[in-house]
Amino acid sequence: VGSVSAVVVRSPTGSERRTAPTEDEVCQPDPAGGIVECEYGWRPALLDEIRRSTRPGLWRFAPLLALPDDVPPHPMPVGNTPLLPAPALAARFHLGQLWVKDESRSPTLSSKDRATAMVLAYAAHRGIGTVTCASSGNAAASLAVLAAAVGIRAVVFVPEEVAEAKLALMLVAGAVVFRVRGGYGAAYALSRTAALEFGWYERNTGVNPLTVEAKKTIAFEIWDDLGGRCPDVVVVSAGDGVTAAALDQGFRDLVACGGASRVPRLIGVQSRGCAPLVEAFHGDGSVKEVEPQTVADGIAVGSPVMGAAAVAAARSSGGTFVAVVDDDLVPMASAVASTTGLLPEPAAAAAFCGLTEARRTGDVGRDEEVVVVLTGSLLKTPFVGRAAAAPDRAGRVHLVDARLDAVAEAMAEAR
Amino acid sequence: VGSVSAVVVRSPTGSERRTAPTEDEVCQPDPAGGIVECEYGWRPALLDEIRRSTRPGLWRFAPLLALPDDVPPHPMPVGNTPLLPAPALAARFHLGQLWVKDESRSPTLSSKDRATAMVLAYAAHRGIGTVTCASSGNAAASLAVLAAAVGIRAVVFVPEEVAEAKLALMLVAGAVVFRVRGGYGAAYALSRTAALEFGWYERNTGVNPLTVEAKKTIAFEIWDDLGGRCPDVVVVSAGDGVTAAALDQGFRDLVACGGASRVPRLIGVQSRGCAPLVEAFHGDGSVKEVEPQTVADGIAVGSPVMGAAAVAAARSSGGTFVAVVDDDLVPMASAVASTTGLLPEPAAAAAFCGLTEARRTGDVGRDEEVVVVLTGSLLKTPFVGRAAAAPDRAGRVHLVDARLDAVAEAMAEAR
Numbered sequence: 001v002g003s004v005s006a007v008v009v010r011s012p013t014g015s016e017r018r019t020a021p022t023e024d025e026v027c028q029p030d031p032a033g034g035i036v037e038c039e040y041g042w043r044p045a046l047l048d049e050i051r052r053s054t055r056p057g058l059w060r061f062a063p064l065l066a067l068p069d070d071v072p073p074h075p076m077p078v079g080n081t082p083l084l085p086a087p088a089l090a091a092r093f094h095l096g097q098l099w100v101k102d103e104s105r106s107p108t109l110s111s112k113d114r115a116t117a118m119v120l121a122y123a124a125h126r127g128i129g130t131v132t133c134a135s136s137g138n139a140a141a142s143l144a145v146l147a148a149a150v151g152i153r154a155v156v157f158v159p160e161e162v163a164e165a166k167l168a169l170m171l172v173a174g175a176v177v178f179r180v181r182g183g184y185g186a187a188y189a190l191s192r193t194a195a196l197e198f199g200w201y202e203r204n205t206g207v208n209p210l211t212v213e214a215k216k217t218i219a220f221e222i223w224d225d226l227g228g229r230c231p232d233v234v235v236v237s238a239g240d241g242v243t244a245a246a247l248d249q250g251f252r253d254l255v256a257c258g259g260a261s262r263v264p265r266l267i268g269v270q271s272r273g274c275a276p277l278v279e280a281f282h283g284d285g286s287v288k289e290v291e292p293q294t295v296a297d298g299i300a301v302g303s304p305v306m307g308a309a310a311v312a313a314a315r316s317s318g319g320t321f322v323a324v325v326d327d328d329l330v331p332m333a334s335a336v337a338s339t340t341g342l343l344p345e346p347a348a349a350a351a352f353c354g355l356t357e358a359r360r361t362g363d364v365g366r367d368e369e370v371v372v373v374l375t376g377s378l379l380k381t382p383f384v385g386r387a388a389a390a391p392d393r394a395g396r397v398h399l400v401d402a403r404l405d406a407v408a409e410a411m412a413e414a415r
Numbered sequence: 416v417g418s419v420s421a422v423v424v425r426s427p428t429g430s431e432r433r434t435a436p437t438e439d440e441v442c443q444p445d446p447a448g449g450i451v452e453c454e455y456g457w458r459p460a461l462l463d464e465i466r467r468s469t470r471p472g473l474w475r476f477a478p479l480l481a482l483p484d485d486v487p488p489h490p491m492p493v494g495n496t497p498l499l500p501a502p503a504l505a506a507r508f509h510l511g512q513l514w515v516k517d518e519s520r521s522p523t524l525s526s527k528d529r530a531t532a533m534v535l536a537y538a539a540h541r542g543i544g545t546v547t548c549a550s551s552g553n554a555a556a557s558l559a560v561l562a563a564a565v566g567i568r569a570v571v572f573v574p575e576e577v578a579e580a581k582l583a584l585m586l587v588a589g590a591v592v593f594r595v596r597g598g599y600g601a602a603y604a605l606s607r608t609a610a611l612e613f614g615w616y617e618r619n620t621g622v623n624p625l626t627v628e629a630k631k632t633i634a635f636e637i638w639d640d641l642g643g644r645c646p647d648v649v650v651v652s653a654g655d656g657v658t659a660a661a662l663d664q665g666f667r668d669l670v671a672c673g674g675a676s677r678v679p680r681l682i683g684v685q686s687r688g689c690a691p692l693v694e695a696f697h698g699d700g701s702v703k704e705v706e707p708q709t710v711a712d713g714i715a716v717g718s719p720v721m722g723a724a725a726v727a728a729a730r731s732s733g734g735t736f737v738a739v740v741d742d743d744l745v746p747m748a749s750a751v752a753s754t755t756g757l758l759p760e761p762a763a764a765a766a767f768c769g770l771t772e773a774r775r776t777g778d779v780g781r782d783e784e785v786v787v788v789l790t791g792s793l794l795k796t797p798f799v800g801r802a803a804a805a806p807d808r809a810g811r812v813h814l815v816d817a818r819l820d821a822v823a824e825a826m827a828e829a830r
Binding site for chain 2 (some may be wrong): 026029065075076077082084085088105107109145146147148149151155160163167171172173174175176177178179182186187189190193194197262302333334337338340341342343378379380388396397398400401402403404406407408410411
């Protein structure tokens with residue numbers, strides 16, 4: 001399977017099992033709920049293979065991933081999202097060089113589509129009929145929509161209070177939706193139990209090894225778009241910790257292949273109302289469950305499935321974890337939108353707030369090259385209305401009769 | 416300027432002015448409000464230039480467009496949207512080969528971004544400070560967002576009853592918004608007057624020649640994605656008629672260059688509640704203003720600026736114009752979503768309803784190769800909620816306690 005040389009399964013009880021890289025070991029969730037990790041035979045030739053590849057989007061990186069070579073891509077283009085310069089925003093942060101990796105340029109407007117596409121491509125290849133996951137919203141919407149494209153049934157488990165627009169998206173795409181009382185943790189546990197009981201294939205983040213594999217491609221693309229090098233710092237919002245851990249893993253894979261000399265410092269960002277990874281990072285490293293209290297539904301994960309790995313990634317890379325306040329999220333989304341045209345949802349705006357904080361504390365210096373990963377879009381949330389209602393926008397909408405003097409008057413006031 | 420050999424300006428009074436292709440004549444709206452058309456020195460060598468081009472997205476087609484060569488692309492990737500096979504939907508239409516050109520894979524989820532990107536790239540190149548347009552919603556949202564990315568001020572004119580999510584998008588991106596009493600026609604007239612009065616650059620569709628140039632790239636991409644040939648039929652929703660007219664023009668340009676032997680039959684689709692082009696097509700060809708009465712806000716245009724050209728395109732290509740009923744739009748959006756994962760807004764769903772009608776009447780045969788252009792996304796409209804509430808979706812959402820038996824019960828009922 002790809003360049004995988006061995007598979008290590010870490011069980012929930014802490015024990016470790018090491019096996020040969022068969023397709024089942026690499027692509028199937030561990031029945032006992034363990035985390036499946038792959039070891040690779042890294043070598044520079046893999047980077048040459050990537051450079052020569054003509055496969056679309058994230059499929060280009062298959063030689064670096066634990067995916068069987070004969071899996072046809074999901075039909076919807078996923079990956080190859082833009083890395084955009086943001087000079088006006090850089091000035092706001094007093095930074096020389098700021099890039100935004102715009103993961104909202106994806107079928108369902110979030111980075112979740114990478115993992116979904118890879119899981120569904122494998123499921124379609126194996127003739128699997130039903131795929132399930134638990135999700136705070138984005139992953140379930142992603143699974144519902146991408147499953148419709150390949151004729152696979154999606155059964156998704158979400159917290160009772162899931163964002164309405166995300167729920168609508170799941171339903172319009174024809175998924176079976178369970179709104180579970182007890183929050184994301186309860187939805188996650190029920191999804192796992194149901195998958196075992198009914199024989200469904202799991203897209204649960206962190207459990208299905210392909211979800212981590214897929215997210216490593218964000219790091220590969222950043223490296224490739226920068227001409228084959230790593231930035232100084234990567235800032236990303238963290239919920240279950242999978243994106244943060246996978247980014248770091250991806251950069252380490254590039255170093256292992258000889259494609260880069262060092263990994264970027266990883267800065268993970270959470271809301272103060274749900275900051276188990278911030279507490280773990282600045283504490284003894286152990287992740288303690290919390291009760292999420294945040295408007296940033298995309299990162300409202302009280303018991304992060306790959307939390308320890310994310311904290312370890314921030315530590316080993318020389319980065320940090322930062323907490324931000326909810327009240328700053330919507331104003332930040334507005335500020336990002338009006339200086340860049342990019343539209344972060346509150347969970348994604350947290351990363352930009354985290355950069356503000358890291359600049360304030362000196363964790364990020366003025367001359368460093370920074371990439372912020374924009375993980376999901378404002379368009380899927382009711383916050384687009386709230387962001388539009390920000391005080392500095394109030395004077396910008398004028399209800400007028402179709403007369404030029406009304407326009408002239410309004411424009412004169414705007415000055 | 417590009418391969419333009421001459422410029423023809425058709426004034427609102429019917430007279431015609433023919434000039435040399437200077438940059439101002441090609442890229443600036445006619446001060447008298449005429450339609451600017453370009454004539455090209457078509458030749459096969461232009462197609463070779465395109466094939467060799469490494470420019471991103473729609474910029475690849477610059478040799479076929481009336482755009483000065485030295486205009487740097489807009490920083491956001493626009494164009495190169497996927498042409499997706501839709502086998503499950505094809506079966507529903509009893510069609511052998513159906514493709515969907517998914518124009519919702521764009522920064523603001525609609526085909527309007529092509530015209531906006533080209534207009535703004537030119538404006539930035541010329542140091543223009545303010546760009547304006549009138550819009551039923553999508554074009555104004557597009558202008559607001561893409562203008563923010565290049566630091567240009569957007570002043571947009573929309574009907575009083577503009578869709579809330581689209582208005583929110585304009586505001587969050589920092590545009591100045593005029594909600595004009597009297598509908599799209601009044602907004603359009605006021606935008607034009609204000610542009611003249613205040614010296615703003617116009618992105619008004621059909622008036623700024625770059626808006627038509629940009630939309631031709633949809634045809635170029637369809638041709639390219641099919642391996643350098645045209646499909647039998649292209650189906651597209653029609654509001655102001657610009658997309659329909661530009662598609663046909665693009666295919667004709669390819670034929671003129673020797674890249675294809677014939678153009679596809681163009682089928683334009685409107686809502687019965689706003690069908691001036693359907694009436695013109697099946698009448699004497701003259702377009703008479705109507706009062707729009709449709710939920711499909713994206714095509715609610717009572718007085719289409721390029722209506723005559725769109726009707727002529729349908730006629731000369733051997734196509735037709737079809738009217739559909741509003742009540743079918745949301746169910747069709749649901750059906751498309753759950754069979755393809757694609758998310759057409761009501762105005763875009765109209766095209767799929769039109770294909771149903773064209774299959775019923777025999778205007779499209781079973782063995783023909785059909786491309787439907789999906790012009791805008793459900794994600795930007797409140798209809799996503801309505802589509803999710805369709806009767807066949809009602810039984811698909813279950814509020815449960817975190818217990819397996821609740822899942823087993825619901826799944827048993829679903830059978």
